[in-house]
Amino acid sequence: xxxxxxxxxxxxxxxxxxxxxxxxxxxLFNNKDIIWMGQNTNHLHEEDYIYNGMAECLxxxxxxxxxxxxxFSELKKLILNDLNLNDSDILISSGGTDSLYLAMxxxxxxxxxxxxxxxxxLIIDNFASRFANDVIQVPIYSEECDYKLTPKLVKENMNENxxxxxxxxxxxxxxxxxxxxxxxxxxxxxxxNDIYLIHDVTYKDFAxxxxxxANYAPNNSITxxxxxxxxxxxxxxxxxxxxxxxxxxxxxxIIINDLGTNIVAQAGAIAGLKxxxxxxxxxxxxxxxxxxxxxxxxxxxxxxxxxxxxxxGNMLAIDIEKTGINSEELAEYLLDKNIFTRGGNYTSxxxxxxxxxxxxxxPEKEVKIFNQEFPKAIEILRTK
Numbered sequence: 001x002x003x004x005x006x007x008x009x010x011x012x013x014x015x016x017x018x019x020x021x022x023x024x025x026x027x028l029f030n031n032k033d034i035i036w037m038g039q040n041t042n043h044l045h046e047e048d049y050i051y052n053g054m055a056e057c058l059x060x061x062x063x064x065x066x067x068x069x070x071x072f073s074e075l076k077k078l079i080l081n082d083l084n085l086n087d088s089d090i091l092i093s094s095g096g097t098d099s100l101y102l103a104m105x106x107x108x109x110x111x112x113x114x115x116x117x118x119x120x121x122l123i124i125d126n127f128a129s130r131f132a133n134d135v136i137q138v139p140i141y142s143e144e145c146d147y148k149l150t151p152k153l154v155k156e157n158m159n160e161n162x163x164x165x166x167x168x169x170x171x172x173x174x175x176x177x178x179x180x181x182x183x184x185x186x187x188x189x190x191x192x193n194d195i196y197l198i199h200d201v202t203y204k205d206f207a208x209x210x211x212x213x214a215n216y217a218p219n220n221s222i223t224x225x226x227x228x229x230x231x232x233x234x235x236x237x238x239x240x241x242x243x244x245x246x247x248x249x250x251x252x253x254i255i256i257n258d259l260g261t262n263i264v265a266q267a268g269a270i271a272g273l274k275x276x277x278x279x280x281x282x283x284x285x286x287x288x289x290x291x292x293x294x295x296x297x298x299x300x301x302x303x304x305x306x307x308x309x310x311x312x313g314n315m316l317a318i319d320i321e322k323t324g325i326n327s328e329e330l331a332e333y334l335l336d337k338n339i340f341t342r343g344g345n346y347t348s349x350x351x352x353x354x355x356x357x358x359x360x361x362x363p364e365k366e367v368k369i370f371n372q373e374f375p376k377a378i379e380i381l382r383t384k
Contacts (some may be wrong), residue, residue, distance in 0.1 A: 016332060028340055035366045038331075038340035040172060040203075040315045042232040042361040044283045050231065053271025054264050067260035070252070071240070075266050078273040079225055079240050083201075085214050088223075089248040092240050092261045096202050096226030099241035101127045103198050103222045104164065106250045108132045112163035117149040119317070119348035121172050121200070133161065140174075141351040147308045148176035151185035158193070165190065168200040170207050173347040173357040175311025180211045187216030197221045205230040205280060206287055206361075207312035219244050227265075229314060229361070230283065231272040236265035283361070287314050290360040290367045297371040301378055307355060315359040317344065325381045327356045333377045339370055 018024040028034055036043060045051075057063065070076075071092025080086045093099045100123070108114065108131035116125050118137040128135045138153050145153060154165055167186065170177040178186075190197045190213075197213050199221055204210040206229070213221045223242040228234035238261055241251065291310060298306055303322035320327060328343035335341075345352030360367055 015328075015335070031338070033338045035339045035369060036362060037359050037366075037370060038342045038357075039234070040229060040313070040359040040361070041234045042229050042283065042314065043363065044286050044361055045232045045279065046282075047275075047279055049275035049279065050233065050268045050272045054268040057264050057267035063263050065263070067263040067266060069258050069260045071261060072266055072270070075270050075273075076240070078270060080242065082273055082276070083212060083214075083223065083225070083242065085212065085223065085242055088214060088218065088242045089245045090240055090242045091248050091251055091255075092238070092266065094239070094257055094261050095228060095237040096200065096224050096239040097123060098237075098257075099224045099226075099239050100124055100198065100200065102251050102255065103224065103241055103243075104128050104131050105254055106247065107164055107196050107222075109163070111161055113159070113161045114164045114166065115149070115154055115157055115162060116166045117168075117171065118350055119171075119173055119344070119352070120166070121168050122347060122349070124166055124168070124200075128164070128166075132163070136162075137349070139350060141307075141348070141354070146176060147171075147174045148178070151182060151189060154186070154189060158189075158195075162193070163195050165195065165197050166200070167197055167213065168202070169210070170203045170311070170313040172203065172313065173315055173317050173342075173344070173355075174308045175203075175313035175316050176308050177207050177209070177312040178211065179209075183211040183213050184216050187213055187220070190217045190220040195220065198224060200224040202226040202229055203313040203315075206284060206314045208310075214242065222247060227269050227272065230280070231269070233265065233268055233272070236262065236268060238262060238265040238269050286364065287361045290362070290364060291316065293364070293367050293371060294358065294360060297374065301375050304378065314361040315357055317355040317357050319355045320378070321354040323378055323382050325378065326353055328353075329381060330356050330377060333381060334370075334373060337373045337377075339373055 015024050076090045104127050112132045113134040114128040114132050115136045117140045125135050136157050138157050199213040214223050226239040304320050307317040307319050331341050331343040342357040344355040
């Protein structure tokens with residue numbers, strides 16, 4: 001009899017009224033009136049640079065051929081240049097999540113443990129639990145640590161079996177990021193203890209400043225790169241992982257997708273990187289202004305606050321604990337208003353009831369609708 005494999009942490013909750021998470025997301029996808037604030041996706045590309053790159057690929061009908069298995073050389077060079085890591089090795093993948101899985105697969109052995117943060121991107125914890133003996137989720141929902149995994153917290157929680165430290169920078173869902181001094185301290189920990197830092201930089205372009213761990217610990221780090229967020233290409237599933245030659249060579253021996261990553265997505269990624277200087281400032285300007293609009297609204301609602309402001313990502317967490325409202329209940333109420341947000345349980349097993357995660361790389365007019373509905377939701381649900 002088939003025995004289903006179980007892993008320690010569930011990353012997806014099934015909302016009421018749906019038989020599965022897939023049914024829920026298909027409903028969202030097909031509802032054209034939904035305001036998309038629940039998946040940190042970017043809906044602000046008004047120019048057609050990326051679209052045109054993919055359209056040219058489709059017109060050429062080159063999608064009938066397999067692309068190079070490790071990614072087009074042009075794309076790899078553009079990514080390394082974007083990260084200023086031109087001396088590193090790189091592999092193109094089917095998205096940042098795919099890269100995270102491969103990174104942990106190649107490094108971890110059953111005796112190892114992994115340090116992550118709570119809150120955090122729980123899919124990472126799921127992956128780690130498949131290869132390592134233990135996943136140490138360090139609580140960071142506190143002003144005391146500035147709502148992030150600090151070098152001090154890592155030292156307090158690591159032991160002789162620790163092999164990987166996960167840094168999502170900026171952090172989903174709180175938008176916290178790291179200073180150059182903190183990144184340098186993490187690098188020192190990794191080098192001195194022969195462990196690896198997996199540095200997920202998916203949201204780096206939204207940040208006020210960003211520092212690459214690979215510049216400090218090139219032999220003890222893996223950088224995870226994604227086109228889902230700043231490039232607005234979430235549905236195309238393309239990303240990369242960057243590290244030293246030995247790590248990337250090891251990953252090449254375990255990849256499943258050895259016939260290459262979607263050729264149309266790669267064409268869009270190339271076009272996106274080549275045109276990045278033409279659209280990046282506008283996207284960042286709009287997201288930061290949207291965040292200010294949300295902050296102005298939140299400041300006028302009793303018993304709620306933004307956990308980390310300003311967020312260095314394109315998302316933030318709104319603490320609602322003092323209202324007595326459950327975050328899942330609030331998300332369901334807003335969904336009835338065609339506003340898709342996420343209850344905190346999606347990103348935290350211990351603190352998820354306290355906050356609602358909201359992303360804001362959407363048109364300003366949609367943020368204003370959220371700003372109208374959120375206070376009403378708090379007032380109505382508070383009375384219950």
